[in-house]
Amino acid sequence: MNEVPLTHILFVSTALFFIGMYGLFTRRNLITMLMSIELMLNSVNINFVAFNKYLFPDKLDGMFFSLFIITIAAAEAAVAIAIIINLYRSHQSIDVDDATEMKF
Amino acid sequence: MNTSTIIFYAIAALILGAAILAVTTLKIFRSAIWLLFSLVGIAALYFWMQVEFIAAIQIVVYVGGIVVLIIFSIFLTQQSGKEMDKPAKGKMIFSALAALFGTAFTINLISHYGFNNISAAPFNPSVDEIGMQMLSTTSHGFILPFEVVSMLLLAAMVGCIVIAMKPTEATIVHLNKKED
Numbered sequence: 001m002n003e004v005p006l007t008h009i010l011f012v013s014t015a016l017f018f019i020g021m022y023g024l025f026t027r028r029n030l031i032t033m034l035m036s037i038e039l040m041l042n043s044v045n046i047n048f049v050a051f052n053k054y055l056f057p058d059k060l061d062g063m064f065f066s067l068f069i070i071t072i073a074a075a076e077a078a079v080a081i082a083i084i085i086n087l088y089r090s091h092q093s094i095d096v097d098d099a100t101e102m103k104f
Numbered sequence: 105m106n107t108s109t110i111i112f113y114a115i116a117a118l119i120l121g122a123a124i125l126a127v128t129t130l131k132i133f134r135s136a137i138w139l140l141f142s143l144v145g146i147a148a149l150y151f152w153m154q155v156e157f158i159a160a161i162q163i164v165v166y167v168g169g170i171v172v173l174i175i176f177s178i179f180l181t182q183q184s185g186k187e188m189d190k191p192a193k194g195k196m197i198f199s200a201l202a203a204l205f206g207t208a209f210t211i212n213l214i215s216h217y218g219f220n221n222i223s224a225a226p227f228n229p230s231v232d233e234i235g236m237q238m239l240s241t242t243s244h245g246f247i248l249p250f251e252v253v254s255m256l257l258l259a260a261m262v263g264c265i266v267i268a269m270k271p272t273e274a275t276i277v278h279l280n281k282k283e284d
Contacts, residue, residue, distance in 0.1 A: 003109045006219050012116045014210045016123055018203040023127030025199035026191040031178060032132060035139045038170060039123055042146050053153055057227035060237055064246050066158055070165050071253050075260035077170045081177045082264040088181045
């Protein structure tokens with residue numbers, strides 16, 4: 001268990017966060033952008049749990065943070081998908097390039 | 105190099121490989137399935153860290169909830185077999201450079217920090233411990249965020265229904281009258 005240092009878990013979550021960021025930059029489809037955001041939120045959760053387990057094992061605060069992040073991510077995904085479906089109804093497309101009415 | 109270490113690196117490779125495929129594949133349905141594999145890998149990482157409760161929540165909420173919701177919305181909004189347009193070359197290169205630079209910078213920072221205060225105290229994330237602390241009203245309890253998050257979920261649920269509801273004839277007439 002202790003052969004894997006904390007830094008290696010942090011490397012995995014860092015790489016996952018920047019993979020999500022790459023997806024957010026390159027994708028133009030709203031659903032795939034939402035998937036990239038989910039990846040980024042998950043990498044943050046890994047960080048919280050790893051820090052809690054390795055540095056502060058007598059407390060549980062990191063676990064609670066990840067539980068609340070998971071809840072808020074679920075609410076966010078539900079609202080985002082409702083907005084996407086509504087946008088599809090009015091524009092017949094969910095590309096960010098096609099929804100430019102409110103662009104300055 | 106014992107079994108536990110090998111399992112960790114296998115899980116890490118699964119998570120990162122599936123995540124890379126999820127953000128680069130051009131078919132949107134495949135992208136959702138790769139995301140599913142990545143989230144299952146993260147649940148496996150939680151099991152490896154022996155936080156079974158978070159792993160169970162991860163599977164229930166993400167794999168069973170969010171990915172299914174995403175797949176439903178894919179079916180509602182487009183032809184899943186169709187390929188998406190490739191992102192522009194320049195944007196792809198600069199995004200990859202930004203991501204690589206960010207990864208290298210952060211990994212450099214982490215590896216130089218050297219976490220010295222690794223604690224050897226026993227870690228006990230049992231479900232009754234979590235439940236007691238979640239609903240406790242003492243100074244280390246989480247009852248207030250718990251209640252606030254329940255209000256947030258209610259608001260999100262009502263908001264989703266209102267946003268996705270088809271406007272009825274009465275509201276359309278009302279809106280048209282306002283415009284006149």
